[in-house]
Amino acid sequence: GGGGGGGGFGGGGFDLFDMLSGRGRRPQGPPKGKTVRHGLNTTLGQMYTGAKRKIRITRTRICKSCSGKGTTKPNAWKSCNKCGGHGVVIMQREVAPGYYAQQRAYCPRCKGEGKVIEEKYKCKPCNGKMVVSEKKDLTIHIDKGMRHGQKITFEGESDEKPGVLPGDIVFILQQQKHETFERDGNNLVLLKKINLSQALTGLEFTLKHLDGRIIKIVSKKSDVIRPGQLKQVDNEGMPIYKDPFEKGHLYLKFEIDFPSKIPEALSDKLLKILPPKPKVVVLEDEESAELEEAVYEDQRERRKEAYDEDDEQGGGGGGG
Numbered sequence: 443g444g445g446g447g448g449g450g451f452g453g454g455g456f457d458l459f460d461m462l463s464g465r466g467r468r469p470q471g472p473p474k475g476k477t478v479r480h481g482l483n484t485t486l487g488q489m490y491t492g493a494k495r496k497i498r499i500t501r502t503r504i505c506k507s508c509s510g511k512g513t514t515k516p517n518a519w520k521s522c523n524k525c526g527g528h529g530v531v532i533m534q535r536e537v538a539p540g541y542y543a544q545q546r547a548y549c550p551r552c553k554g555e556g557k558v559i560e561e562k563y564k565c566k567p568c569n570g571k572m573v574v575s576e577k578k579d580l581t582i583h584i585d586k587g588m589r590h591g592q593k594i595t596f597e598g599e600s601d602e603k604p605g606v607l608p609g610d611i612v613f614i615l616q617q618q619k620h621e622t623f624e625r626d627g628n629n630l631v632l633l634k635k636i637n638l639s640q641a642l643t644g645l646e647f648t649l650k651h652l653d654g655r656i657i658k659i660v661s662k663k664s665d666v667i668r669p670g671q672l673k674q675v676d677n678e679g680m681p682i683y684k685d686p687f688e689k690g691h692l693y694l695k696f697e698i699d700f701p702s703k704i705p706e707a708l709s710d711k712l713l714k715i716l717p718p719k720p721k722v723v724v725l726e727d728e729e730s731a732e733l734e735e736a737v738y739e740d741q742r743e744r745r746k747e748a749y750d751e752d753d754e755q756g757g758g759g760g761g762g
Contacts, residue, residue: 475609478600482613484584486620490652490680492586496579499611502601503576505568510604512572518563522556525549529556573603582613587628587683590617623652628690629679635697641667651678659694669698 482495504510513519521527531549534542548554564570582594592615600609617625624631630652636645644663648656659675661667672693679690704712713719724730 472605472607474607475601475603477610477612479612479614481616482582482594483618484588484590484615485618486623486625487652488584489588489615489617489625490586492686493584495582495584497582497613498577498579499599500575500577501599501608502573502603504602504604505565505572505574507567508565508572510572512565512568512570513559513563514565515563518559519557520560522549522552522558524551525556527556529554573601580611584615585683586681586686588615589683590615590625620652622650625680626693627680628682629693630690631693631695633697634694635699636667637699638701641696641698667696667698669696671696 480497482497484493505512508514522529525531529549529552530546532544533547535545537543549556552558559570565572568574578599580596580599584594594613594615596611596613598608599611602608622632624633632649634647644661644665645667646658646660648658650656657675657678661673667673672695675692675694677689678692682688682690
């Protein structure tokens with residue numbers, strides 16, 4: 443008797459510690475069906491302002507006419523004579539000329555069920571399939587501040603079949619590229635091209651935001667903007683998800699369009715306004731060189747072409 447009790451706590455089907463921790467419990471109720479995932483194209487503006495999208499889906503639901511039995515009368519199922527009620531059949535597949543391998547496959551007649559319904563007893567609405575197709579409109583709420591790759595789940599809205607709970611439908615947000623803004627977390631980044639006078643004397647321009655607002659952007663006249671410099675506008679970035687009254691920042695990265703040439707007369711005037719240039723003393727034995735527009739040639743490509751020419755000449759000589 444004592445030995446039997448010890449076996450209960452050992453490698454048998456009962457473990458006290460598993461029971462106390464919950465690991466030893468078997469799942470209760472029917473299993474859940476597969477989760478179906480769909481990508482949902484979303485604009486940056488919809489993630490900024492929030493949006494509602496309606497999507498029509500097609501799914502299976504248990505036939506109400508036969509309550510998911512597939513038949514018009516009880517005990518109308520009979521064993522499938524193609525697979526002998528096993529649900530699988532043995533098929534031969536040619537793996538090489540003259541060589542065949544056997545493999546198991548679902549029975550094509552009973553679809554792996556091992557049983558079929560007599561034709562005269564099939565439920566007409568579902569044609570004996572126990573389920574019918576159904577269309578449904580889902581309303582997807584895109585909340586302010588949601589991000590690319592974020593998931594919106596509709597529980598129990600996927601396919602249903604007898605003995606299996608309906609699975610979930612998951613929509614995955616796919617943010618589309620915006621022509622003006624780039625998103626960086628809760629911040630927005632804008633590449634702004636300005637001219638030299640704006641960079642040196644201050645700039646002023648209007649910007650249409652993602653919600654349609656027109657914002658006037660102004661810099662201080664005393665500020666000089668350098669190429670590639672970042673400036674920020676507080677609280678004009680993306681809304682914070684689940685806290686939409688708080689926002690990130692809007693960053694502006696500046697690209698400066700320099701003039702290609704300046705007239706000599708204007709150049710002399712600029713020299714009087716701008717900081718003086720460093721003086722360069724040229725000795726008698728030093729040479730000077732003038733800068734010209736560069737015509738860049740990839741030296742690696744030139745070497746490769748030279749090697750190809752050598753190969754062609756070498757090959758020609760060998761053939762003679």
